[in-house]
Amino acid sequence: MAFELTVGDLDDLVRGAALLGTGGGGDPQIGRTLVAEALGETGTITVLDPDDLGPGDFVIPPALMGAPSVLVERLPRGSEPVDALRALESFAGRTATATMPIESGGINSTIPLFVAARTGMPVVDADGMGRAFPELQMETFAVYGVTGSPLAIADERGHTAIICTGGDNKKMETWARALTIRMGGVGYIAEYGMDGDTVRRTAIPRTLSLALLLGRTIRAARESHRDPVAALSEALASTLYERGEVIFTGKVVDVDRRTVDGFTRGTARIADFGAGSHCVIDFQNEYLIARVDGVTRVLVPDLITMLHLETGEPITAESLRFGQRVRVFAISTPAMMRTPEALAVFGPAAFGLAEGFVPFERLATRAGESHV
Amino acid sequence: MAFELTVGDLDDLVRGAALLGTGGGGDPQIGRTLVAEALGETGTITVLDPDDLGPGDFVIPPALMGAPSVLVERLPRGSEPVDALRALESFAGRTATATMPIESGGINSTIPLFVAARTGMPVVDADGMGRAFPELQMETFAVYGVTGSPLAIADERGHTAIICTGGDNKKMETWARALTIRMGGVGYIAEYGMDGDTVRRTAIPRTLSLALLLGRTIRAARESHRDPVAALSEALASTLYERGEVIFTGKVVDVDRRTVDGFTRGTARIADFGAGSHCVIDFQNEYLIARVDGVTRVLVPDLITMLHLETGEPITAESLRFGQRVRVFAISTPAMMRTPEALAVFGPAAFGLAEGFVPFERLATRAGESHV
Numbered sequence: 001m002a003f004e005l006t007v008g009d010l011d012d013l014v015r016g017a018a019l020l021g022t023g024g025g026g027d028p029q030i031g032r033t034l035v036a037e038a039l040g041e042t043g044t045i046t047v048l049d050p051d052d053l054g055p056g057d058f059v060i061p062p063a064l065m066g067a068p069s070v071l072v073e074r075l076p077r078g079s080e081p082v083d084a085l086r087a088l089e090s091f092a093g094r095t096a097t098a099t100m101p102i103e104s105g106g107i108n109s110t111i112p113l114f115v116a117a118r119t120g121m122p123v124v125d126a127d128g129m130g131r132a133f134p135e136l137q138m139e140t141f142a143v144y145g146v147t148g149s150p151l152a153i154a155d156e157r158g159h160t161a162i163i164c165t166g167g168d169n170k171k172m173e174t175w176a177r178a179l180t181i182r183m184g185g186v187g188y189i190a191e192y193g194m195d196g197d198t199v200r201r202t203a204i205p206r207t208l209s210l211a212l213l214l215g216r217t218i219r220a221a222r223e224s225h226r227d228p229v230a231a232l233s234e235a236l237a238s239t240l241y242e243r244g245e246v247i248f249t250g251k252v253v254d255v256d257r258r259t260v261d262g263f264t265r266g267t268a269r270i271a272d273f274g275a276g277s278h279c280v281i282d283f284q285n286e287y288l289i290a291r292v293d294g295v296t297r298v299l300v301p302d303l304i305t306m307l308h309l310e311t312g313e314p315i316t317a318e319s320l321r322f323g324q325r326v327r328v329f330a331i332s333t334p335a336m337m338r339t340p341e342a343l344a345v346f347g348p349a350a351f352g353l354a355e356g357f358v359p360f361e362r363l364a365t366r367a368g369e370s371h372v
Numbered sequence: 373m374a375f376e377l378t379v380g381d382l383d384d385l386v387r388g389a390a391l392l393g394t395g396g397g398g399d400p401q402i403g404r405t406l407v408a409e410a411l412g413e414t415g416t417i418t419v420l421d422p423d424d425l426g427p428g429d430f431v432i433p434p435a436l437m438g439a440p441s442v443l444v445e446r447l448p449r450g451s452e453p454v455d456a457l458r459a460l461e462s463f464a465g466r467t468a469t470a471t472m473p474i475e476s477g478g479i480n481s482t483i484p485l486f487v488a489a490r491t492g493m494p495v496v497d498a499d500g501m502g503r504a505f506p507e508l509q510m511e512t513f514a515v516y517g518v519t520g521s522p523l524a525i526a527d528e529r530g531h532t533a534i535i536c537t538g539g540d541n542k543k544m545e546t547w548a549r550a551l552t553i554r555m556g557g558v559g560y561i562a563e564y565g566m567d568g569d570t571v572r573r574t575a576i577p578r579t580l581s582l583a584l585l586l587g588r589t590i591r592a593a594r595e596s597h598r599d600p601v602a603a604l605s606e607a608l609a610s611t612l613y614e615r616g617e618v619i620f621t622g623k624v625v626d627v628d629r630r631t632v633d634g635f636t637r638g639t640a641r642i643a644d645f646g647a648g649s650h651c652v653i654d655f656q657n658e659y660l661i662a663r664v665d666g667v668t669r670v671l672v673p674d675l676i677t678m679l680h681l682e683t684g685e686p687i688t689a690e691s692l693r694f695g696q697r698v699r700v701f702a703i704s705t706p707a708m709m710r711t712p713e714a715l716a717v718f719g720p721a722a723f724g725l726a727e728g729f730v731p732f733e734r735l736a737t738r739a740g741e742s743h744v
Contacts, residue, residue, distance in 0.1 A: 091463075091534075161547060162463075162534040175533060178550040 002052055002122070004044040005113065007036050009212060015314065016215030017109035019232075020207065022303045023317040024132040024264075024286035025105020026064065034076065035110050038117035045113055046122040048098060050205045053196025059124055060085050060096040060193045062115050063108045065136070065153070065176060066186035077156045080188035081111050082118050087160040088152035088190040100124035100199065102139060102192065104207045105132030105286075106316060111188075123208070128192060129346075130204035130240075130337055131303050134263055134285040136176060137169035138346040140336060141192045144202040148172045151191035155183045177261070185259075204334055210239055218312045228312025229329055240334035243361055247290060247297045248272065248279040248328040249309065255320045268306075268320050270328065279328055281306075283317045288351050290328055298360040299353070301338070301346050303331035330360045374424055374494070376416040377485065379408050381584060387686065388587030389481035391604075392579065394675045395689040396504040396636075396658035397477020398436065406448065407482050410489035417485055418494040420470060422577045425568025431496055432457050432468040432565045434487050435480045437508070437525070437548060438558035449528045452560035453483050454490050459532040460524035460562040472496035472571065474511060474564065476579045477504030477658075478688060483560075495580070500564060501718075502576035502612075502709055503675050506635055506657040508548060509541035510718040512708060513564045516574040520544045523563035527555045549633070557631075576706055582611055590684045600684025601701055612706035615733055619662060619669045620644065620651035620700040621681065627692045640678075640692050642700065651700055653678075655689045660723050662700055670732040671725070673710070673718050675703035702732045 005013070014028035021028075039045070053059070062081040089095050099112040099121050109127075116123040128139035142148060148169040153176055154160045161179055165171040172191070180187040194202070213235055221231035229246050236244040250272040257266035263284050270279040279297075281290045287304035290297050298304045306315040309325035336342065338359065344350070347357045377385070386400035393400075411417070425431070434453040461467055471484040471493050481499075488495040500511035514520060520541040525548055526532045533551055537543040544563070552559040566574070585607055593603035601618050608616040622644040629638035635656050642651040651669075653662045659676035662669050670676045678687040681697035708714065710731065716722070719729045 087536075157538075157540070159537040159540065159543060161536065164459075164533065165531040166529075168529070168531065171531060174554050175551055178554040179547055182546050182550040 002046055002048050005047050006044050007039045007041065010036055012215030012219060013208070013212045014106065014110060014215065015218055016211030016213065017104055018106045018314040018316060019214050019218075019305050020130075020211055020303065021105030021132040021314070021316065022286045022305055023283050024134065025103070025109070025316065026107035027316065027318065028106035031107040031110030031114070034078070035113045035117055038114050043117060045116045047125050047208055048122045050124060050126045050200045050203060053098070053124065053199055055195050055197050057097045057196035057199075058094050058193060059098045059100050059196065059199050060088055060190050061100045061102040061128065062111050062188065062190045063102045064111055064186060065189050066180045076188070079118075079158070080154050080156055081115050081190070083154035083158050083160060084152045084188045084190040085115055087154060087162065088150060088193060091150050091152065091162045092193055094193070096121060096193070098122045098124050100203070101127040101208065102136075103127055103129035103132045104211055108132065109208065109211055124199060124203070125208045126199060126203035126205045127207045128203055130207055130334055131301065132286050133346050136173040136189070136191065138350065139169075139192060140204055140342065141194065141202045142169045143342045143345050146192055146194050146198060146202055148191045150193075151176055151189055153179050153187045153189045155187060204240070204336070210241070222311060229307065229327060232312075232329065236331060241331050243332040245330055245364065246327045247330050247360075247364070248277075248292055250277070250279065250326065252320055252322055252324045252326060255322065257317070264317060266317065268317070270326060281328070284351060285317065287317060289348070289353055289355075290330070296355055297363050298330040299348050299355060299357050299363070300351060301333045301342070301357070302360045303333065305329045305331065332359060332361060374418055374420050377419050378416050379411045379413065382408055384587030384591060385580070385584045386478065386482060386587070387590055388583030388585065389476055390478045390686040390688060391586050391590075391677050392502075392583055392675065393477030393504040393686070393688065394658045394677055395655050396506065397475070397481070397688065398479035399688065399690065400478035400482075403479040403482030403486070406450070407485045407489055410486050415489060417488045419497050419580055420494045422496060422498045422572045422575060425470070425496065425571055427567050427569050429469045429568035429571075430466050430565060431470045431472050431568065431571050432460055432562050433472045433474040433500065434483050434560065434562045435474045436483055436558060437561050438552045448560070451490075451530070452526050452528055453487050453562070455526035455530050455532060456524045456560045456562040457487055459526060459534065460522060460565060463522050463524065463534050464565055466565070468493060468565070470494045470496050472575070473499040473580065475499055475501035475504045476583055480504065481580065481583055496571060496575070497580045498571060498575035498577045499579045500575055502579055502706055503673065504658050505718055508545040508561075508563065510722065511541075511564060512576055512714065513566065513574045514541045515714045515717050518564055518566050518570055518574055520563045522565075523548055523561055525551050525559045525561045527559060576612070576708070582613070585611075594683060601679065601699060604684070604701065608703060613703050615704040617702055617736065618699045619702050619732075619736070620649075620664055622649070622651065622698065624692055624694055624696045624698060627694065629689070636689060638689070640689070642698060653700070656723060657689065659689065661720070661725055661727075662702070668727055669735050670702040671720050671727060671729055671735070672723060673705045673714070673729070674732045675705065677701045677703065704731060704733060
């Protein structure tokens with residue numbers, strides 16, 4: 001069912017989106033600020049349920065592309081994602097009736113909200129990753145047959161490019177990434193334009209309201225002095241994601257982070273409080289694999305999130321720092337993201353990992369115990 | 373006046389184009405082969421004089437973009453430049469009535485001939501550089517106010533991108549270069565679409581027939597055992613280029629060449645036959661500056677060409693080899709390429725050289741003598 005989003009919802013929404021962003025997606029506060037400014041005190045955004053869409057709808061998802069680490073020093077001017085969406089409309093010869101996130105993650109959950117606030121367009125409660133991923137072909141849209149291009153990309157001067165790579169969504173990613181790098185590390189894109197029936201068939205449904213639910217859950221637990229992770233596990237049980245579980249608790253002892261080819265890559269190491277165990281997490285914008293004492297415990301596309309030990313606040317790979325006390329919280333992905341065709345696009349092998357995907361709940365059973 | 377170009381003209385044309393290419397522009401034989409195949413035994417291409425064009429004409433110049441060194445190992449499939457031109461037509465909503473080179477140089481003199489042979493379109497006897505340059509904003513079109521974008525770029529799979537950078541032709545170059553690199557080092561572009569009046573106002577006229585004249589002159593001199601450079605100087609005297617002169621004669625003793633950021637960059641050193649003098653030439657695809665014993669003798673945009681000592685055949689920077697016996701032959705650029713606004717775009721400073729432009733005929737006077 002459709003609902004109205006207000007400025008009062010934004011803190012919870014970006015907190016939940018940061019959680020689903022699984023370490024990537026950039027500083028959630030940047031997105032929050034953008035949307036709040038566009039909404040003003042009294043504005044609202046209409047959020048449509050995917051079931052509200054029909055074949056006559058044309059949905060264009062906009063997004064920020066680039067290394068989140070660059071964005072911190074390079075705030076958007078404001079109209080970039082609208083410029084990209086308009087350029088795509090003009091090229092496609094078709095006007096968008098709604099917008100939608102391509103992913104759930106700090107800033108890319110908010111870019112469509114910003115476009116909606118600016119244009120009055122509704123936003124669809126769904127996305128193409130059900131979490132965040134670093135590359136544009138890693139979309140359930142692509143997995144289930146949607147062509148990503150034509151893609152429009154805009155810079156902060158309103159200059160644009162259109163990329164047409166037919167069914168080759170990986171090449172679309174490669175070309176757009178090259179332009180993003182030349183734009184100084186950040187570009188704004190619009191891609192995967194599709195009708196309403198296709199949204200219902202290929203998107204992960206209701207992930208904006210999920211982000212809102214998870215963000216509220218963390219806040220409410222904190223306010224009532226409950227354990228946030230227990231509350232999160234409970235909230236997830238009634239969603240497509242089903243399971244959430246702490247796999248490690250400890251202190252960040254090392255973060256190796258660098259910007260390579262337009263991505264933020266690196267490794268984080270967490271030591272537990274005494275037993276001598278270590279959790280090592282590799283990331284490419286997002287957390288990809290978590291190993292405890294050399295044993296794999298969570299693998300992409302399952303979600304690896306890092307929560308501040310006391311507050312339950314999600315911590316992105318960008319803001320991980322030595323000495324932070326954290327819990328590593330794993331979330332299982334929806335079934336449509338664990339099919340063979342989905343794993344071919346965003347499973348471990350797509351990130352150069354040697355291990356075949358095993359759902360984290362089965363890895364937990366193998367490991368025999370969990371480090372709560 | 374319009375004339376018909378046949379397969380029999382191609383050897384002379386590519387020889388003259390290689391000379392005007394001033395070291396860049398790629399292997400002229402690749403372009404010759406492409407056009408000859410498209411023409412067949414009996415085909416002809418209509419070459420229009422710029423004065424034949426009217427305001428109703430729409431001229432689209434296509435070109436190869438990238439490092440010539442890559443092209444040697446990566447022959448075009450054939451339809452790429454036509455794909456780029458068609459993508460630009462489609463985006464602009466306007467059909468081209470003619471095509472035209474963007475530059476005079478080995479392969480880019482022939483790409484529009486190939487498009488003309490494939491499509492039946494006439495080609496205009498003019499271009500936007502009057503020689504070859506390494507970057508897309510270095511066009512007399514740009515100098516005299518034409519907007520380069522929208523630019524279309526195509527790869528060997530028929531995938532395309534459109535770049536719209538408004539009046540920022542340098543950004544257009546930067547973005548197209550980024551895509552070219554991702555395409556494996558070579559892309560095919562169409563840009564600077566313009567009407568007939570604009571061609572007459574901004575292009576260097578009659579450079580295709582000039583290439584043909586220079587190529588024929590070298591061949592005829594060789595066949596009649598005359599000195600090719602004397603014949604070239606004579607032929608140039610009746611053109612916009614006016615002067616051609618040998619500034620050094622010797623043997624190639626060192627070539628330092630590398631592919632950097634999509635360009636072929638380097639330095640060549642030539643030693644004379646005994647007196648102990650050296651000529652050192654820096655290049656970025658094209659020869660940019662020639663110094664003799666540390667004294668600057670020719671500066672971009674004046675043309676520096678390298679001719680095989682016996683045959684007068686032009687030698688590209690790509691095919692320079694240790695031991696080749698050569699003459700360094702300088703050609704003065706047309707007056708419209710030596711204006712302050714032209715020098716701001718493709719004078720020495722545009723290539724990071726510290727020296728201000730001085731016409732080579734004045735540098736020769738300063739040097740006091742020429743090493744013929």
